[in-house]
Amino acid sequence: MINSNEIIEKLEKRLMTFSNDPKTDNVGKVIKNTDGVITASGLSRVGMGEIVIFSDDSTGVVFNLDEEFVSIIVLSGGGSLREGDTVKSTGNLLSINVSDEILGRVVNPMGDSLDGKIKIEKGKSIPLERIAAGVIDREPVDTPLKTGIKAIDTMIPVGRGQRELIIGDRGLGKTAVAIDAIINQKNILKTQKQVICIYVAIGQKQSTVAQIIQRLKDEGSFHYTVVVVAGASDSAAQQYLAPYAGTSIAEYFMEKGEDVLIVYDDLTKHAWAYRQLSLVLRRPAGREAYPGDIFYLHSRLLERSVKLNKDLGGGSITSFPIIETQAGDISAYIATNVISITDGQIFLQSDLFNSGIRPAINAGNSVSRIGGSAQTKAMKSIAGKTRLELAQFRALEAFAQFGSELDVATISQLERGKRTVEILKQSQYNPLSEAFQILSIWCVGNGCLDNIKIEDVQRFELEMHSFVNANYKNVIDLLASGEKIKETTLNEMKKALEAFKNSFNKISKEIKK
Amino acid sequence: MTKKQIKDLVITSYKSDDELDEATVEKLTDLLSRTQLKQYIIALKKYEEDKSVLVKLATLPSIDEEKKLKEVFPNKKIVFDVDPSIITGMRVVNKDIISEYNLKNTLDNLIAHITENYD
Numbered sequence: 001m002i003n004s005n006e007i008i009e010k011l012e013k014r015l016m017t018f019s020n021d022p023k024t025d026n027v028g029k030v031i032k033n034t035d036g037v038i039t040a041s042g043l044s045r046v047g048m049g050e051i052v053i054f055s056d057d058s059t060g061v062v063f064n065l066d067e068e069f070v071s072i073i074v075l076s077g078g079g080s081l082r083e084g085d086t087v088k089s090t091g092n093l094l095s096i097n098v099s100d101e102i103l104g105r106v107v108n109p110m111g112d113s114l115d116g117k118i119k120i121e122k123g124k125s126i127p128l129e130r131i132a133a134g135v136i137d138r139e140p141v142d143t144p145l146k147t148g149i150k151a152i153d154t155m156i157p158v159g160r161g162q163r164e165l166i167i168g169d170r171g172l173g174k175t176a177v178a179i180d181a182i183i184n185q186k187n188i189l190k191t192q193k194q195v196i197c198i199y200v201a202i203g204q205k206q207s208t209v210a211q212i213i214q215r216l217k218d219e220g221s222f223h224y225t226v227v228v229v230a231g232a233s234d235s236a237a238q239q240y241l242a243p244y245a246g247t248s249i250a251e252y253f254m255e256k257g258e259d260v261l262i263v264y265d266d267l268t269k270h271a272w273a274y275r276q277l278s279l280v281l282r283r284p285a286g287r288e289a290y291p292g293d294i295f296y297l298h299s300r301l302l303e304r305s306v307k308l309n310k311d312l313g314g315g316s317i318t319s320f321p322i323i324e325t326q327a328g329d330i331s332a333y334i335a336t337n338v339i340s341i342t343d344g345q346i347f348l349q350s351d352l353f354n355s356g357i358r359p360a361i362n363a364g365n366s367v368s369r370i371g372g373s374a375q376t377k378a379m380k381s382i383a384g385k386t387r388l389e390l391a392q393f394r395a396l397e398a399f400a401q402f403g404s405e406l407d408v409a410t411i412s413q414l415e416r417g418k419r420t421v422e423i424l425k426q427s428q429y430n431p432l433s434e435a436f437q438i439l440s441i442w443c444v445g446n447g448c449l450d451n452i453k454i455e456d457v458q459r460f461e462l463e464m465h466s467f468v469n470a471n472y473k474n475v476i477d478l479l480a481s482g483e484k485i486k487e488t489t490l491n492e493m494k495k496a497l498e499a500f501k502n503s504f505n506k507i508s509k510e511i512k513k
Numbered sequence: 514m515t516k517k518q519i520k521d522l523v524i525t526s527y528k529s530d531d532e533l534d535e536a537t538v539e540k541l542t543d544l545l546s547r548t549q550l551k552q553y554i555i556a557l558k559k560y561e562e563d564k565s566v567l568v569k570l571a572t573l574p575s576i577d578e579e580k581k582l583k584e585v586f587p588n589k590k591i592v593f594d595v596d597p598s599i600i601t602g603m604r605v606v607n608k609d610i611i612s613e614y615n616l617k618n619t620l621d622n623l624i625a626h627i628t629e630n631y632d
């Protein structure tokens with residue numbers, strides 16, 4: 001309800017200050033309109049990144065300040081702008097309105113709704129460009145962010161507040177890794193903090209994005225997720241702004257003490273969009289025609305992924321930037337840039353993918369610079385050696401190809417390695433909780449699988465999980481707690497496995513008959 | 514032709530009493546190429562705009578008001594424009610800065626403020 005007295009009071013106040021409270025506007029005239037970039041004269045008082053409004057109500061943001069001209073990238077409308085049209089400054093920086101209601105929504109970088117629901121108007125207005133938290137405000141990363149993917153959680157653990165790059169050629173399951181990580185956040189235990197997820201789709205086909213959204217809905221993961229879309233048919237300006245908008249949404253939640261996971265899919269297309277804008281603006285082009293500040297483009301974005309200290313609420317932003325490579329070349333310009341900014345990378349390789357190893361993670365080239373401090377004690381004690389063993393296996397395997405005589409120890413090491421590779425395979429949309437991951441890795445590590453045929457390993461794993469879950473629930477609970485694994489627990493695990501193996505072998509024999 | 518040269522041309526096109534000298538302009542027009550002429554016209558327009566101030570009022574200004582405005586903008590030509598929708602007060606357009614000292618703008622702002630904050 002409008003309080004009329006209040007309004008009249010305000011009106012009177014305004015009238016009283018009428019003569020000495022002038023409003024000044026800064027205006028300009030459109031000179032050129034090229035590819036979504038407007039050149040305007042006047043506007044001598046606007047700032048970089050300020051929003052301007054054109055006479056036909058379309059909006060833009062100031063992107064270049066020259067001596068005589070101002071370059072403006074168009075955000076909405078702008079198709080019918082002509083030479084001589086007027087443009088007015090607003091004094092506002094580009095920002096997005098965020099409230100808790102944004103969860104489960106699909107928005108564009110300006111916060112406009114893309115899912116047919118109403119736009120969020122009454123929220124906190126957060127500028128798209130912000131300075132990342134300083135050194136004092138931060139805390140070391142120590143809490144795991146579980147992706148539910150065995151190969152990642154065991155060998156390349158990711159912590160809350162970390163920036164982990166997902167890199168690989170097209171069609172190798174980069175998006176799949178990120179989406180699985182989002183889906184896995186629904187399996188979080190009561191004792192842990194819920195993770196809010198943000199998926200930023202940059203320059204992707206609308207159909208691909210629609211599929212991902214549908215999948216998240218089907219998996220029951222959409223209510224804690226926000227999707228920011230600047231599709232392939234949207235302007236380069238929108239694609240350029242999308243990751244910053246996503247990060248601003250993430251910061252809203254982080255500042256409330258929440259943990260956030262943000263996926264930028266992908267930053268290669270983001271760099272393309274920025275290159276396009278820069279070329280239209282006639283900024284000097286450097287290597288691969290990218291402008292000189294291309295490094296800053298991504299560093300200022302990824303610096304905003306932090307873990308805040310307790311005084312600031314202890315929230316965090318974990319980011320999964322995605323980079324697409326050509327023919328596995330991780331030394332390309334944008335790829336090396338982003339590798340140097342992030343705290344590690346998950347490298348997907350095409351020959352692994354094609355030989356059926358999915359997720360196609362190359363454990364040798366993948367690292368997490370946070371390492372074991374982002375793992376629970378239980379996981380660390382079981383999985384600590386897996387990465388090394390796998391690397392040794394790869395080296396041995398290459399050597400064994402020469403067909404020379406191998407001694408028994410080497411053969412058994414090779415066989416063990418093959419089973420490790422097999423157990424690390426995992427289908428899509430099928431994240432595993434930590435207890436089951438530990439069980440699987442522990443099984444292969446202590447030789448339980450040595451006498452199981454390779455083609456039976458996946459079936460063994462599946463049945464073992466449901467057997468232990470049904471008959472030895474206490475083991476699962478103990479493992480899920482994340483505490484250091486005690487001798488008694490280990491004995492329980494051995495007992496459970498013994499029992500399962502008996503029944504498994506029996507069934508296998510029957511199948512053979 | 515550089516920007517500086519165009520600027521010089523514009524300045525020489527004016528007589529001492531700040532009026533455009535038609536003869537000089539005619540002569541220049543014959544000498545300049547099409548692109549140069551375009552640049553010259555843009556520069557002329559800008560120069561004209563820069564040295565005048567547009568004042569919009571609801572009614573014609575009184576002598577007193579005119580005198581006061583002249584004191585505020587001593588080196589500028591003041592162009593008056595009558596627009597009753599301003600209600601009372603004035604709007605001053607100086608280069609690319611528009612200052613609103615009028616009731617219409619205040620009311621518009623109030624309306625905008627109310628629609629944004631109450632529903």
Ligand SMILES: Nc1ncnc2c1ncn2[C@@H]1O[C@H](COP(=O)(O)OP(=O)(O)OP(=O)(O)O)[C@@H](O)[C@H]1O
Nearest residue numbers: 169170171172173174175176177358359426427428
């Ligand atoms: N773990 C997996 N098991 C089986 N199939 C998978 C797995 N991960 C991904 N795939 C399949 O691989 C294909 C490519 O996956 P995805 O779209 O995630 O790759 P991408 O690297 O994001 O591709 P793009 O470069 O086009 O974005 C999909 O058909 C997907 O179903």
Ligand SMILES: [Mg+2]
Nearest residue numbers: 174175176265
């Ligand atoms: Mg993808």
